[in-house]
Amino acid sequence: IYLVIRNHGEARSKEIMKRLGVSGPSVTEALQLLAEKKLVNYQPYEAITLTPEGEEVAKDVLHRHETLRDFFIEVLGVDAETADKGACKMEHAASPEIIERMIKYTHFLNYECERCGNKREHGFTEFLQQQEK
Structure with a gap:
């Protein structure tokens, strides 16, 4: 809505x-x-x-959805459509603490990648490919 x-x-x-x-x-x-x-x-x-309360609830749900979707795409390497569907299913179940921890973890990974030369995406992709063999 x-x-x-x-x-x-x-x-x-x-x-x-x-x-x-x-x-x-x-x-x-x-x-x-x-x-x-x-x-x-x-x-x-x-x-x-x-209502004003409804708008606050809606903004919170949207924030959860976007956080989950971005985590699935940026950290797990899931395609956007799959990430969006997964986020829809999980957005109401994830607690604020989990959402905040996911945000901090994503920031941490980005920080670590800057320090070590942006190997995160390539490293995880290679790991997944080896697991599928």
Whole structure:
């Protein structure tokens, strides 16, 4: 919802349904649940908006998603599509401590790579190729 609003200025059930690839009743049910939790303002056939609390939750989820996706791509060498799908599945389960540790670990690896000549990506790629033999 947050990304739809950010990209289009507003969110409607149809756009959410299309973006997530789910049915209309599924979107309606989810929106009703989010409205009960006071995370969205939802009325059928009206534009959907986030409450201030909903916006904070959405920003946190997006931060988790981007951190996981970037870790999968930059550290593990996973392709972007696989990384994005994996991040979607894990973003709600990873604690703030895990997310923060992943960020620090990525910074550490980048720091170490600068010190030792940027061998991280090549070294891990070579290791994976040898493991597959």
